[in-house]
Amino acid sequence: MAESGIIANLWKIPEKRAEMHRPMLHRRLKGAIARRDSKARPSPLDNLALLAFGEKPNLLAPLPPRDPGPETTFYPVWLCLRENPDGLTADELQKLLAMREYGGNSVRGAIDNLRAVNGYRQPILNEDGRFRLLQDHEWQLPETQT
Known part of the structure; x- marks a missing residue:
């Protein structure tokens, strides 16, 4: 139980959360840097990718995820x-x-x-x-x- 509490507390820290997802975020890094450097709003995963690789975050409000409608194939x-x-x-x-x-x-x-x-x-x-x-x-x- 104590271990799950520690992990839950780590999830509250964006930098620690990013570190846990580091391998999955590597392929998103190039696009995240490009959006940050061009002063474009980030996608939801951009700042996790940037923080995981020691980059400065994009401080603009992220573009929100769009929920697919029931008519979509996804x-x-x-x-x-x-x-x-x-x-x-x-x-x-x-x-x-x-x-x-x-x-x-x-x-x-x-x-x-x-x-x-x-x-x-x-x-x-x-x-x-x-x-x-x-x-x-x-x-x-x-x-x-x-």
């Missing part, structure tokens, strides 16, 4: 992730959704579309094979939280 995947805060593997998602492919895309393709900076900007991380939709307090800097 909605069932997004809904499953929202309803499972501990995350789900691609196989678990496929079983829950009773599908092999989803709208011509695999589950991973749907997740990529949900994450896209110019699309829904959903803060989804792959943590040891489990896709997890981060809650607002996990990706927002205290100065930018609303």
